[in-house]
Amino acid sequence: MYNIDNKPSRNSLRYRGYDYTRAGYYFITIYCQDKICRFGKINNEQIELNEFGNIAKNEWLKLPERFEYIKLDVFVIMPNHLHGIIIINDINLGVKINETENMPYRIGDIVGAYKSLVSNQCLKLYKTQNVIMGKLWQRNYWEHIIRNEDAYYEIGNYILNNHLTWKEDKLYVIS
Numbered sequence: 001m002y003n004i005d006n007k008p009s010r011n012s013l014r015y016r017g018y019d020y021t022r023a024g025y026y027f028i029t030i031y032c033q034d035k036i037c038r039f040g041k042i043n044n045e046q047i048e049l050n051e052f053g054n055i056a057k058n059e060w061l062k063l064p065e066r067f068e069y070i071k072l073d074v075f076v077i078m079p080n081h082l083h084g085i086i087i088i089n090d091i092n093l094g095v096k097i098n099e100t101e102n103m104p105y106r107i108g109d110i111v112g113a114y115k116s117l118v119s120n121q122c123l124k125l126y127k128t129q130n131v132i133m134g135k136l137w138q139r140n141y142w143e144h145i146i147r148n149e150d151a152y153y154e155i156g157n158y159i160l161n162n163h164l165t166w167k168e169d170k171l172y173v174i175s
Contacts, residue, residue: 023090025073025146026107030082030115031138035173037079037121038136042166047108053077054119055126059153060084067110074159083159085146086110110140 039174049057056077058082063086064070075084086107119136126133146152166172 013126023088025152026086026088026154027144027159028082028084028086028107028111029142030111031141031171032080033135033138035080035171037078039079039082039175041079041104042163045164047077047163051125052122053079054081055125056118059117059121061111062117066113067105070110074156075161076162077164078166078169078171080173083162085152085155085159090127107143108141111143115141 018074037055038050040049042048052144060072060075060077060082064072069089071087071089073085073087075082088107089162115137122136123133144155160170
C-alpha cells in the first residue's frame with residue numbers, strides 16, 4: 001500500500017469505526033525500538049528493573065494523576081516492552097476533558113503522553129551519563145479492546161505471568 005507521495009504507508013492498528021474515548025478496558029503493549037532491552041532483565045524468572053525500568057514503572061503509575069478518569073489494572077515492565085490494562089471510566093461522570101479540542105482524551109493520547117514522559121526522563125538520565133539514547137520506543141503501540149470477563153482474566157493472567165515465559169517470548173533477546 002502506498003500513499004500519495006509514492007511512499008509505503010502503514011495500515012492502522014486501530015479498530016475501524018471504534019470510539020477510543022469510550023469507557024472500557026484496553027490491553028496495551030508498548031515496545032522498545034529494535035527490541036533493545038532498556039528496562040532491565042529477567043533473572044531466575046524475576047524481573048529486575050534498572051533505572052530506566054523504574055522510570056517506565058513510575059510514569060505508568062502516575063498516569064491516573066494526569067488523566068483523572070482512568071484507572072490502571074495489572075501491568076508488567078519487561079526488559080524491552082510493557083503490557084498493561086488501562087480502564088477508561090464513563091466520561092459523563094464529570095471527568096476532565098481535553099481543553100484544546102473540548103473532547104475526551106483517546107487511549108492513543110494516554111499512550112502517547114506516557115511514551116513521551118518516559119522518553120524525556122530516560123533522555124535526562126542518558127545525558128547525565130554522557131551517552132546517546134537514540135529512539136526509545138517503536139512507532140505506535142498495540143492495543144486490544146477487552147470485551148468480556150473471560151478475556152479480562154485471560155489477558156490479566158498473561159500479563160502477570162509474562163516474565164515466567166520470557167525465553168519463549170517473541171520479543172526475547174539476550175540482554
